[in-house]
Amino acid sequence: MSLQPTIGLEIHAELKTRSKMFCSCPNDPEERSPNVNVCPVCMGHPGTLPVINKEAVKKVIKTGLALKCRIPEKSKFDRKNYFYPDLPKGYQISQYDLPLCQNGFLEIEGKRIRVRRVHLEEDTGRLLHSEKDKSTFVDFNRAGVPLMELVTEPDIKTAKEAKLFSQELQLILKYLGVSEADMEKGQLRVEANVSLSENPAELGTKVEVKNLNSFRSVERAIDYEIERQKGILESKKKVSQETRGWDEADQKTVSQRAKEEAHDYRYFPEPDLPPLNTSSKEIQEIHEGIGELPQQRRKRFLEEYGLTEKEVETFVSSKDLGEYYEKAVSELRNWVKEIDEKKEVKDKEFLKLAKMASNYMLTDLLGLIKAACAVGEDFLVTPENFGEFITLIYKGNISSKSAKEVLKEMFSTGKDPSQIIEKKELSQITDKKEIEKAAKEVLASNKKVVEDFKKGKSNAMQFLVGQVMAKTKGRANPSLAKEALEKNIF
Numbered sequence: 001m002s003l004q005p006t007i008g009l010e011i012h013a014e015l016k017t018r019s020k021m022f023c024s025c026p027n028d029p030e031e032r033s034p035n036v037n038v039c040p041v042c043m044g045h046p047g048t049l050p051v052i053n054k055e056a057v058k059k060v061i062k063t064g065l066a067l068k069c070r071i072p073e074k075s076k077f078d079r080k081n082y083f084y085p086d087l088p089k090g091y092q093i094s095q096y097d098l099p100l101c102q103n104g105f106l107e108i109e110g111k112r113i114r115v116r117r118v119h120l121e122e123d124t125g126r127l128l129h130s131e132k133d134k135s136t137f138v139d140f141n142r143a144g145v146p147l148m149e150l151v152t153e154p155d156i157k158t159a160k161e162a163k164l165f166s167q168e169l170q171l172i173l174k175y176l177g178v179s180e181a182d183m184e185k186g187q188l189r190v191e192a193n194v195s196l197s198e199n200p201a202e203l204g205t206k207v208e209v210k211n212l213n214s215f216r217s218v219e220r221a222i223d224y225e226i227e228r229q230k231g232i233l234e235s236k237k238k239v240s241q242e243t244r245g246w247d248e249a250d251q252k253t254v255s256q257r258a259k260e261e262a263h264d265y266r267y268f269p270e271p272d273l274p275p276l277n278t279s280s281k282e283i284q285e286i287h288e289g290i291g292e293l294p295q296q297r298r299k300r301f302l303e304e305y306g307l308t309e310k311e312v313e314t315f316v317s318s319k320d321l322g323e324y325y326e327k328a329v330s331e332l333r334n335w336v337k338e339i340d341e342k343k344e345v346k347d348k349e350f351l352k353l354a355k356m357a358s359n360y361m362l363t364d365l366l367g368l369i370k371a372a373c374a375v376g377e378d379f380l381v382t383p384e385n386f387g388e389f390i391t392l393i394y395k396g397n398i399s400s401k402s403a404k405e406v407l408k409e410m411f412s413t414g415k416d417p418s419q420i421i422e423k424k425e426l427s428q429i430t431d432k433k434e435i436e437k438a439a440k441e442v443l444a445s446n447k448k449v450v451e452d453f454k455k456g457k458s459n460a461m462q463f464l465v466g467q468v469m470a471k472t473k474g475r476a477n478p479s480l481a482k483e484a485l486e487k488n489i490f
Contacts, residue, residue: 003204003229006196006204007157009166010192011190012189014187016178018055020145020146021120023041023144025038025042029185034139035140037141042143050270057100057276060120063176064100065286067106069102070102070103070104071101072102073277074276075098079091080096080267081265081266082265086138087143088125088143092121092124093122095120104118108165115151116153118148125139148178163218166218168294176290176293191208193206206241211245211248221246221253241258243258297322298312306351306354324383324386328357332387332391336353352394356393357390360393360407380410392421396477398426398427399475402421405426406420429476432480443489446463450464461485
C-alpha cells in the first residue's frame with residue numbers, strides 16, 4: 001500500500017502592539033504577575049464594548065501583502081462560540097468567511113506553498129498547571145492580545161517542508177516587525193493537519209496535531225503522526241478524525257478530543273463591531289512599508305558579497321547581525337573606493353574584504369558576542385570600528401595573532417582599533433631591514449635546525465619563521481620573515 005501524506009498548517013502569531021486587540025490594556029508578554037493587564041472589556045463583563053486596534057489590522061495586512069495575498073476591500077469580525085476556562089467571554093472574536101487576507105503563497109526551496117487565508121482574532125488566557133497539588137490556575141494577561149492566524153492549503157508533503165515553512169514565516173514576521181514570533185514564549189504556535197491517502201487526488205481523514213512549540217517538535221510530531229496513521233491504514237482500520245496533542249517527553253501524539261467542525265462554533269457576525277473597509281490607498285501605504293524580505297536578502301548577499309550559502313543564511317536568520325555586517329562592509333567599500341586602480345581590481349578587493357569581514361564576524365566576533373550575552377554585558381564594537389579593523393588586517397598593519405588581541409580590547413572597551421594598536425605597539429613590522437636583522441639572529445642561534453632544513457626537512461622552515469615571530473613579539477610580517485630566512489639560510 002503506497003500512502004501519500006498531505007499536510008496543512010495553522011500558525012498563530014501574537015502581534016507586537018502596545019495594547020490588546022479590543023481594549024487599552026497593555027500587550028506585554030514579559031509581564032510575570034498574573035491577571036494585572038486586564039479590564040472589563042477583555043474580561044467580557046456585561047455592557048462593555050470592544051474597539052478595534054487599528055495597528056493590529058495594519059500588521060495583518062502587511063503580512064498578507066508580503067505573502068502575495070489578495071486584500072479584499074471588505075472584511076468583518078465574527079463570534080466563535082465555545083467554552084474553555086481561559087476564554088473569559090465564553091466566545092472569541094475572530095474572522096470566519098471574510099478574513100483580511102486571502103489566497104497568497106510562500107515559496108520554500110523552489111516549491112510554492114499556498115496560503116489560504118490570514119485573519120485576525122483575540123488570544124485566550126493561559127492555564128498554569130501545578131504538579132505539586134494537581135491544581136490549575138488561570139492567567140488572563142494574554143486574553144485579548146491581537147492574534148494573527150495563517151492557514152495554508154494542504155500543499156505540504158513532508159515534515160521537513162512543514163518545518164521549513166514555519167521557520168521562513170517566523171523570519172518574515174520578524175523582518176516585517178509585526179511579531180517577535182518567539183516560540184519559547186508562545187508568541188508563535190504551530191498546528192498541523194495530517195492525513196494519508198492512496199490516491200493523491202483524494203484527501204484522507206484529517207487529524208489535527210496541537211502543542212507544537214518548537215520547529216523540532218513540528219518535524220517530529222508530523223513524522224510520528226504519518227507513521228501512526230500508516231500503521232492504522234495498513235492494518236485495514238480507519239483513522240479517527242480528532243485533535244491530538246504532542247507529548248514532548250514521550251515523543252508521540254496523544255488523543256485529546258473529537259475534531260470540531262465550523263458549525264460546532266456557531267459563528268455569526270460580531271454585533272458590537274462594524275465591518276472593515278480597506279481602501280486601495282491604505283493598502284498601497286502599507287505595502288510601501290514592507291522593506292526587504294528574507295528571500296530578497298539571501299539573493300542580494302550572495303550576489304553582492306560573494307559569500308557562501310551557509311554564511312548568508314546566518315546573516316539572514318539573524319536580521320540584526322546581517323544589518324551590522326552591512327554597516328561594517330559599507331566602511332570597507334568606502335576604503336576600496338580610495339584605491340587608485342581599475343574598477344575590476346576594486347571589485348575584487350572589495351569581495352576579498354567582504355569575505356574577510358564575514359569570516360571574522362562569524363568566528364571571533366560572534367564568539368565574543370555570545371560570551372557577553374551570557375553575562376549581560378553590552379556590545380561596544382561599532383560597525384565602523386569593525387570595518388576599520390578588517391581594513392587594517394587586510395593592509396597588513398597587524399598580524400592575525402595581534403588581530404585577536406585587538407578585537408578583544410575593542411570588545412571590552414569600545415575603542416578605535418588604530419588607538420589600541422598604537423597604544424599596545426601591535427602594528428605589524430613590514431620594514432625588510434628590521435625583519436632581516438631578526439632572521440639573521442635566529443639563523444645564528446639555531447644552527448642545527450638550519451642544517452635540518454638544508455637536508456630537506458621542510459618543517460624546519462616553519463620552526464624558524466616561528467622563532468622570528470617570537471623575536472619580534474608576533475609583529476613581523478610572516479611572508480617577509482620567510483623571505484628573509486630563505487635569503488640568508490645558504
